[in-house]
Amino acid sequence: MNRTAAALVIGNELLSGKVHDSNTLTLSRALRPLGIELRRVVVIPDEVELIASEVNSLRHAHDFVFTSGGVGPTHDDVTVEGIALGLGRRVVRSPVVEALLRDHYGARLTEGHLRMADLVEGTELYPGGSPAWPTMVLGNVFVLPGVPQIFAHKLEGLLPRLRGDEAPFVLRSVDCNIDEGPLKPYLDGVVARFPDVSVGSYPHWGNEDHRVRVTFDGRDPSRVLDAQASFLGDLPPDWVVRSD
Template sequence: MTHSNTAAVIVVGNEVLSGKVPESNAVFLVRELHGLGVALRAIHVIPDELDVIAETVSAASRAVAHVFTTGGVGPTHDDVTLPAIARGLGRDLVECEEMTAVLRHFYPDGLNEHVMRMAMLPRGARLLRDNGLEFPAVAVENIYVFPGDPKLMQRKFTAIRERFRSTPFTMRRLYTSCDEGPIAALMEEAQGRFPEVQVGSYPVYDNPEYRVLIALESRNAGQVEDVFQYLRTRLPPGALVWED
């Protein structure tokens, strides 16, 4: 069962797991998805192994509304993300004539068997050309497939990002001079009273002006304001430093 306005990110790459390449794609997607009003439920970092990718993608596609994969697409032997998606969804891997035409444009000297690997897509895959994408993004059901190169990934996601826009999140913050201990019970009580709002407290050790940040976030702006007022009137006397 999928849930609306939710997502999972799957980073594919032995080079990430071994520390050869720093991971930046998930960091980018976290920021972008949150700004679009999409709740990220999980980030998976997995190796270039067909069975592992297939299992991870299959489970994620059933659990959330949108799945974003990065890495493992290209002409080399370890680019197995698309075959893995086909396996995970129980689909055949077939040549996409539209993608073959795209490849001919980018490889005018001819397509060898390795380049043609990029034209082999899960049956029923869609090519997304939003905002004039010359090299389209690939989507299969609710799975969106991106390259591992950060610049290419960001360019493709930015082109199709409006497909995922949802009700935005509203956030309010309270900055307090007290530690978490004295307000833990109040926070728990507030969370129980306002279940639609994410109530979080974050200690800060290097700021002389406040010690704990209380963050309130939800798509329900009215409830955010309600819990904001509930907390600010019940904090220990003098504990509230400022709010925004």
């Protein structure tokens, strides 16, 4: 079983150039060792209808959907409302989260904070990551905050839940001091011999060390290593800067 995932990244700030999304990279790197393939990332603004329609199309097409952002207490945090609309459910106050909030904020608690206790009806609270703070799960949709440190922390807490029986993805690389034109026949050769290994070729512009990184990705470590060795065996040795 090869499970797939999609990320729905929510926030005006990412589309207006105020903030650089790093959660997608965190997610993709966390999923590789689990053998889960991230197939699609969609970035949209904080708009209820858009969130509703995206969550619906992504959750039907992938095994897992991870949303990032829009779960704080302010007016621009509309992810819960969007998911509720998409799933055709109500938003209800969670006594469990309300108690956590009251415990955490104590005398500093405001009505604003309590807004974070308003969840999609039927939300599962998964007790991973930050001890006091469960993650919202709705079927195959995992609702994560946009703040990068908390996103990473909560994702780590979800890993036991996500673990299946897939082999992890294995990655090897060869750095070359030649451009893609002359490399192309060697790439075509290894691609033809190893159809089960994903071969990538990435020009590193302005890099003094090497001009192209060639990568070999797959689920079968021996096939990935064989593909790398086969490519190296073909290539003129003085084109190779290193292999990793």
